[in-house]
Amino acid sequence: MKLSNWFKGISLPRPPAAAPPVGLPAPEKVYLPLRQHRGAVAEPKVEPGQRVALGQVVGASEEFESAAVQATVSGVVEAIVDTVDPAGEKVPTVVIQNDGADAWADELAGAAILEDPAAVKATRPSHLLRRLREAGLVRAQVQGRPLHVDLSPPMAPQSYLYMTGIPVVRPIDTLIIRAVDVDPPVCPNQSCMGEASQDLAVGVAALARISGAKRVILALPSGVDAAGIAAIAAQYEWEVASVSQRAYPFASDNLLVQSLTGREVHTPYGEPRDVGVLLEPLISALDVGRVLSSGRPVIDRVFSVAGEVKNPQTFRVRLGTPISQVLDAAGGGPSRPGKIIVGGPMMGLAIFDPATPVTRETVGVFVQSAASVVAYADHPCIHCGRCVAVCPVNLIPSDLGKLCEFRMYEDAAEMNLMNCIECGCCAYVCPARRPMVHFLRHGKSEVLAGRME
Ligand code: SF4
Ligand code: SF4
Numbered sequence: 001m002k003l004s005n006w007f008k009g010i011s012l013p014r015p016p017a018a019a020p021p022v023g024l025p026a027p028e029k030v031y032l033p034l035r036q037h038r039g040a041v042a043e044p045k046v047e048p049g050q051r052v053a054l055g056q057v058v059g060a061s062e063e064f065e066s067a068a069v070q071a072t073v074s075g076v077v078e079a080i081v082d083t084v085d086p087a088g089e090k091v092p093t094v095v096i097q098n099d100g101a102d103a104w105a106d107e108l109a110g111a112a113i114l115e116d117p118a119a120v121k122a123t124r125p126s127h128l129l130r131r132l133r134e135a136g137l138v139r140a141q142v143q144g145r146p147l148h149v150d151l152s153p154p155m156a157p158q159s160y161l162y163m164t165g166i167p168v169v170r171p172i173d174t175l176i177i178r179a180v181d182v183d184p185p186v187c188p189n190q191s192c193m194g195e196a197s198q199d200l201a202v203g204v205a206a207l208a209r210i211s212g213a214k215r216v217i218l219a220l221p222s223g224v225d226a227a228g229i230a231a232i233a234a235q236y237e238w239e240v241a242s243v244s245q246r247a248y249p250f251a252s253d254n255l256l257v258q259s260l261t262g263r264e265v266h267t268p269y270g271e272p273r274d275v276g277v278l279l280e281p282l283i284s285a286l287d288v289g290r291v292l293s294s295g296r297p298v299i300d301r302v303f304s305v306a307g308e309v310k311n312p313q314t315f316r317v318r319l320g321t322p323i324s325q326v327l328d329a330a331g332g333g334p335s336r337p338g339k340i341i342v343g344g345p346m347m348g349l350a351i352f353d354p355a356t357p358v359t360r361e362t363v364g365v366f367v368q369s370a371a372s373v374v375a376y377a378d379h380p381c382i383h384c385g386r387c388v389a390v391c392p393v394n395l396i397p398s399d400l401g402k403l404c405e406f407r408m409y410e411d412a413a414e415m416n417l418m419n420c421i422e423c424g425c426c427a428y429v430c431p432a433r434r435p436m437v438h439f440l441r442h443g444k445s446e447v448l449a450g451r452m453e
Helices: 117-121 125-134 188-194 197-211 227-235 253-261 282-294 323-329 386-390 397-405 409-414 425-429 436-452
Strands: 029-033 057-060 075-084 090-098 161-163 166-168 174-178 215-221 239-243 277-281 300-307 313-318 337-342 349-351 364-369
Touching: 029 075, 057 090, 117 197, 125 197, 125 282, 174 197, 174 253, 174 282, 188 227, 188 282, 188 300, 197 227, 197 277, 197 282, 215 227, 215 253, 227 239, 239 253, 253 277, 277 282, 300 323, 313 323, 323 337, 323 364, 386 397, 386 425, 397 409, 397 425, 397 436, 409 436, 425 436
Parallel strands: 174 215, 174 277, 215 239, 300 364
Antiparallel strands: 029 090, 075 090, 161 166, 300 313, 337 349, 337 364
16 A cells, blocks of 8 residues: 655664564563553462462552553462663562473363354354453553553543643544554564464454454565565455655554655644554454464563574563573673663663563563663754654654753643654764663643642
């Protein structure tokens, strides 16, 4: 299909072709945070010393915006400790000593199996949604939401479109499956393009059935061999769009929706579903298919390692594996480590502890050596205008940066600070090397904090 040629942003180097994920053996211990998404922390359902089976629920909550957490190895609960998630918050974490038996929980034995899209179409949407909620699926991105929340009618007032004060909820008619990655060279979605076709067909059918979408668009990265997945798309009559991997941040949710459907998502709080679109990463669609076609929760995560490691590649790892062990499998990081950025180089979050576990919200890391990490000096703006030329949401980053730097947060909010998608394009082009995203991110959090008082 033809895309809108509208684009601001920057041009990044083309990422290397992503190979299929390599399976890693389960670790000796897994660390399972009781919150692996945006939302409420689950309550522990196990105690230290208790034996657990694979897939057994170890944490759950009655809160709607919370996902169940299952054991990803069989073994003995060693402790419940605090770990720090990529956003810097402490989260209680269940530590399980692996017994190596991989014995599945008995209660999973009788789960119904939906083997093909026809079986999915014959199943009630509410039943499918309940299965996904029980499986604890989470949208595959840092601070993603539990998938059952993404798939439910809007709950938060800010996601309504308001017209004359009356909330209007537009029914979803289009499902976009995003196989192109937002923040290359961390490319887990591209790595999975050759994954099980049946799981993908079942996953897409379930997402369409639950949301009510009649039209399915598969957004593929341009310039890579996608013959296999394109054949599946042809079989099920999905539309296919080829999206540049170099045009950053073209693949981010709202911009992709606009270019594929012509529908503009209203900022700052708008979401694709406000304009009748459900957009999910390919990894999430595959996870949905695996849950429904196996009757079991997903116990692993596709995880890309990019940047300054010996062998950058994508792995399939058990949830709860320390990131340091995945880096070792990639040949190890630089001798003088600098930063480990969860997510990707442009939009990711740097973590300070390499032992942070792989969770449902982490899809990869970008590693930098100490030599590559630029120590910023605080230079003033030289009014060159480059940041204004690249901002994909048409802000004036130079002015916003100054207002946030001098703590004039409400003035910045009046200049649409909250519309910033934190893509980092302004910082990337700034010749004065101003830490724009830090200013803007901090300013946004101050505005939000001020409004909650
Ligand atoms: S102001 Fe925000 S949206 Fe605009 S370029 Fe900078 S980080 Fe991106
Ligand atoms: S790119 Fe940097 S120096 Fe140029 S106007 Fe923007 S903030 Fe100022």
